[in-house]
Amino acid sequence: MRVPLGWVRDFVDVELSPAELARQLTFAGLEVEGLEFVGLPLPGDGERPECKVTGFAWDPELVVVGDLLEVEPHPRADRLVLAEVDHGAGVEVTVTGAPNLAAYKGQGPLPVPLKVAVAREGALLLDSAQKEPTPRRLAKAKIRGVESRAMICSEKELGISDRHEGVIVLDADAPPAGTPLADYAGDMVLDLDITPNMVRNASILGVAREIAALTGAELRPPSIEVEAAGPALDGRLEIDIRDPQLNPRFTAMLLEGATTGPSPYWLQQRLLLAGQRPISNVVDVTNYVMLEMGQPLHAFDYDVLVERAGRSGAVAPTIITRRPEPGEKLKTLDDVDRELDDFTVLVADTAGALSLGGIMGGQESEVSDGTTNVLLEAAAWDLYNIRRTTLSQQLSSEAGYRFSRGVHPALAGRANRRAIELMRRLAGGVVAEGMVDARARPLPRTVVELPAAEVERALGVPIAAAEAVRILEALEFGVESAGDLLQVTVPDHRLDIGEGTIGVADLIEEIARIWGYERIPETQISDTIPPQRANPEVELEERARDLLARLGLQEVVTYRLTTPEREARARRPGAPPDERRYVELRNPISADRRVMRHELLPGVLEVAAANARQRDSLALFEIGPVFLPADGEPLPREPRRLAILLAGGREAASWDRQEPPSYDLFDLKGVVEAFAADLQLPPLTAAAGDHPGLHPGRAARLELAGTPIGALGELEPAVRSGYGFPFAAVLAAELDLDRLLEAIPQRFAAVAVSAFPPVVEDLAFEVGEEVAAAAVEQLITVAGGDLLREIELFDLFRGEQLGAGRKSLAYRLTYQAEDRTLTDAEVAGVRRTVVAAVERATGGRLRE
Amino acid sequence: MLDQLKRAAADALAELAAVDAEAELAAWRSRHLGKKSPIKTLLGGLGALDATERPQAGREANLAQRRLQAAFDERRAALERAAHEASLGAEALDVTLPGRLPRRGRLHVSTLILRRIAAVWAEMGFQVYRSRDVETDEYNFQLLNFPPFHPAREMQDTFFTTEPDVILRTHTSPGQIHVMRERCPEPIRVILPGMCYRYEQITARSEIQFNQVEGLAVGPGIRMSDLKGTLTDFARRMFGPDTRTRFRCSHFPFTEPSAEMDIECFLCGGDGCRVCKRAGWLEILGCGMVHPVVLENGGYDPGRYSGFAFGMGPERIAMLRHEIQDIRLFWGNDMRFLEQF
């Protein structure tokens, strides 16, 4: 909301410096995002406001009010005129092409000089030819032979707005020629960010009220006196509200015999500074009063309504507010033919829809240049329904913005009176006596009982009752003190104050924000300390992250939104499709983020593929939830998963090792085994198994104590090339993190370190290719018993001497006892048991 | 005889000075310290001397013999030292060649900042409480005092799912209701970190997913002054011991009074810069006293209990601390970015 301070000053005196004003408003909840200085000097370094400051100052000597004395044709250019201007220190001839001066051309000396904004040679102006504000010093110029040392300015040249179709023509009561223009038309505009609960302050009066409460200055609300000399409106208009819930109040007033035309300059300038475009006096007044008081208004051409009423034989129009008929449409002012939802409220008459209630007018009944009889509407609407309609129609308007945040019904009457009187003064005519006021659902006044002690209980600081009363009264609350209790009546411009305990909290916020959040002390919580809880779910997840990073993996965090197609890229051709349901968005913002992921790996693969262009080695992991809808449940399960990816060189290439060896499946398996071991998990068992994204011969299903916990392996080659990886192999694992972390034992016992010497010996077994290494290891472990402390596969060998289909597995066995030095005989006995067990079970033999 | 001894010793020493190789040294040793060395030979001729001269000549000969031995030892040590140094010289490396970097694992920058925030709060007695990403409209909005079509919903553009009234949480505040309902009537001090989602175009400034850390304290005597004190303590731990804070009135449906906490811009020290938009202050978090409706929805009687809540964006804090210009870098996961943290 753009708020010209000059306008605010109509209602309250403001003595604060711009910086202090901005600061106080910001602290009170009206965040000042920027200050724009229009003509006035910008604040110096010492008083710099804590917000964005922009603006353009006018030189008081060189940019002044001028009297335009005569407009003559340019001797050599039809589209230009020579304008003779008195700038207070002399008369200059200026050259201009402004179309709004053409009408005065060749009339000789004007009987009453026009008041204009004049810049003299040397003045700094904004270049009207540039899109961005570009200051330029006005130099003496010769335009087609006519020399000129001054210029009549447009709004754009002065930084008032971007309007540049004509020059500024000030009102006739402007001060004498030579008066610094900044003294008359300079202003400062506050750019406020209004929170949704504070729509009452999306108005000049609202901001003035806040300033009055903050500074203690007196608020002078605008007059709502009306000079009504015309025949009564009663009987010339009926109002029929069909749904009081959605339209609690509808008021109408009538101005007859008005003349539409441009608004006076002071009003145009205020609209421009507030960001609105002046159109005509009748329309401008509706916008002006909306900005001033916060109540949107709508002007109808009364004659059109009478004509429409006549179609059904009636003399007087009837305004009907109702929901649409099935299939009913409305063409709104923005030239859109709108299909209407059944909850929309229309302003209609007997001939059909007129406007989208509270949001936007329709085309047919709109005021035009020829309108003389203006029917002015000010109504109240249900905020939720207005918001629902603006969302559904994707239509934003100043009226919809305010109504969707709540405008108090009491405002309608006041604003209508204010607007009709202003319109009468600007456009002439006579106001019909009386207001047709349909109050379908009068709003009771809310009264809140505020115990004084509650303020301190909430804020931690006592605020004197008298000060609380002053603040509330300055905000126009009615307050009656009854001992320690304040009886607070909510003013009839606010819908944001609740009843009971909610109302108490609402009032405490009002008191606190005006009294000053800064004055509330900083204290330590002295309240009861809550019971502390173990938090293994979080702690173990963080431990998992640390262990994975320690193993050399980089953590990534990917989008949890994806598409089924993206996830399908991680499945090999011919793999069964993922038929599980997805959590699917009803309103995706882009087609490539429309479901919640089922798996982590596809996202990690995308990240890896993107990084493969810069890196010849990648080691990544991600921990996070996946989203699996459960039948009969509205909410999905969100189990945590862990994905690991290795690709490229096992270490970074360096100047003496250009091509380090590449990661293979056993690197990944080693990472997973080390991770599990560091979590103190029991050993994972791996068995060859199928996985939709992995190479069928190079994939392992992992189990933990018989429970499946995921898979690891080499990415299937077609999948790998689908992502465009330049690597010979990409290794990937996806594990069920919840199950892994649940299996971590609460505690574990450390194994004693034996003081007696170990006996180490190597045994190599020749077995068939079909024998899994894990099986041999298992046999040795079992047969070795307690004395076998460690077992390590140190060589895997295939060769001619073994013959096809045979392999040699060489193990290093460490025997050790805790309580004695082992004898050769003991070791030989264990060895015999081991060898016999392996040979018997595998059909292999010990190699000598 | 004495003269001969002197001469033999001097000759031997002169010869030793010229020796600069192991083999020559051995030859010199057998020549001058061996059985047939000139001094030994002279010693052998002692018997021919006069008895009065004999003892002195014997002493002198032994002295010369020891002097030569000492000179030999010194020379040998010097030669060995020189040989050792020569071999070290041959082993010299160009130490200016770049080091070989070990493979280092790292945590994602978001994890790091989340942990830092959580660690500060943990020391202040706030434990982590987590809840789900996919939520009901009821928990994400209604129980937090956002009725349907409430204007404040405008500030939280929402992803809806095809399941009626199921949405992606727009903030971690639904966790406030979950934790209150779970623990009522115990006092509560928790932080609620987690991923949130907003219906926004992905740009340098806005993302469809982002982390949030909310906090909640509920008890019989929590006051707004506690909120100010606690959050200022947090800011000093997080941003430096001299960090100044300010609290401005703001609006959130689930707190009242509501505030926005700013900290003095740590990039310009409050003088105003591009990052703080010339204001000298940075918006860090929203906060306020828990709204009575929310307390009630959590099971707490607002007449007897009160609380404060706050919420901040870890990625935004990371962006400020590290002068990151583009929020898309977080989920872009470019190693060149992630490896900086």
Ligand SMILES: [Zn+2]
């Ligand atoms: Zn700064």
